[in-house]
Amino acid sequence: MRPVLDIRNVKKIYGQGETEVQALRGVSLTVERGDYVAIMGSSGSGKSTLMNILGCLDIPTSGRYLLDGVDVSRLNDRRLALVRNRRIGFVFQAFNLIARTSALANVELPLAYAGVRSAERRRRANLALSMVGLAERAGHEPNQLSGGQQQRVAVARALVTAPALVLADEPTGNLDTQSTDDVLAVFDRLNRSGRTIVLITHEPDVAAHAKRLIRLVDGRIVQDERLK
Numbered sequence: 001m002r003p004v005l006d007i008r009n010v011k012k013i014y015g016q017g018e019t020e021v022q023a024l025r026g027v028s029l030t031v032e033r034g035d036y037v038a039i040m041g042s043s044g045s046g047k048s049t050l051m052n053i054l055g056c057l058d059i060p061t062s063g064r065y066l067l068d069g070v071d072v073s074r075l076n077d078r079r080l081a082l083v084r085n086r087r088i089g090f091v092f093q094a095f096n097l098i099a100r101t102s103a104l105a106n107v108e109l110p111l112a113y114a115g116v117r118s119a120e121r122r123r124r125a126n127l128a129l130s131m132v133g134l135a136e137r138a139g140h141e142p143n144q145l146s147g148g149q150q151q152r153v154a155v156a157r158a159l160v161t162a163p164a165l166v167l168a169d170e171p172t173g174n175l176d177t178q179s180t181d182d183v184l185a186v187f188d189r190l191n192r193s194g195r196t197i198v199l200i201t202h203e204p205d206v207a208a209h210a211k212r213l214i215r216l217v218d219g220r221i222v223q224d225e226r227l228k
């Protein structure tokens with residue numbers, strides 16, 4: 001089967017001349033369907049740059065990126081946005097939920113953008129909420145939910161389009177220990193049910209949940225280790 005992610009010799013250079021920064025210096029990486037990958041590295045090592053490229057928020061200066069078999073390295077902004085909406089579910093450190101709007105409506109949003117009709121949206125959003133253990137909270141608004149519950153709503157929103165890849169950038173960075181455990185338990189369960197997850201984190205305890213650990217130093221992969 002083709003890998004979900006296949007990047008080959010990806011380089012990213014910011015700026016020119018004196019201000020040039022080589023943020024990625026030739027990164028190659030394939031991720032198979034169903035894998036759970038943690039990416040670690042100190043500040044400035046290129047994690048966000050890599051995440052932006054993997055998430056189709058930016059394109060590489062050179063190298064190739066196949067996402068779910070589609071070459072996205074040279075798409076224009078509009079095509080890139082389409083791929084992003086259809087194939088990737090994002091979870092960020094800040095939950096980015098819409099205030100004064102129910103959990104259900106928040107989760108439905110990506111489906112609304114995709115033009116899915118209302119009854120089908122509701123059905124799929126309810127299913128996604130039950131996958132993160134929040135079926136009972138569908139009518140709650142963000143300020144009526146704990147941080148951990150809000151992040152689980154954000155995970156449901158990331159899942160609802162059935163993306164090829166769930167991409168999480170420091171998803172537990174704003175959470176207390178209990179909520180961190182709850183959110184990681186959701187990721188563990190999603191991965192056991194076959195979801196492909198790439199997670200960026202500073203915390204070794206969080207990375208330990210993944211099946212594979214990748215370490216970036218100065219724009220290069222220096223370690224790629226199978227944990228489970």
Ligand code: ADP
Pocket residue numbers: 014015021022023041042043044045046047048049050
């Ligand atoms: P990390 O997320 O691991 O902290 P980044 O990917 O944000 O690392 O940054 C990698 C390198 O690229 C750093 O040296 C950073 O200063 C530089 N960099 C990141 N974004 C930009 C940008 N938009 N313009 C110029 N340099 C950047």
Ligand code: MG
Pocket residue numbers: 047048049
């Ligand atoms: Mg960063």
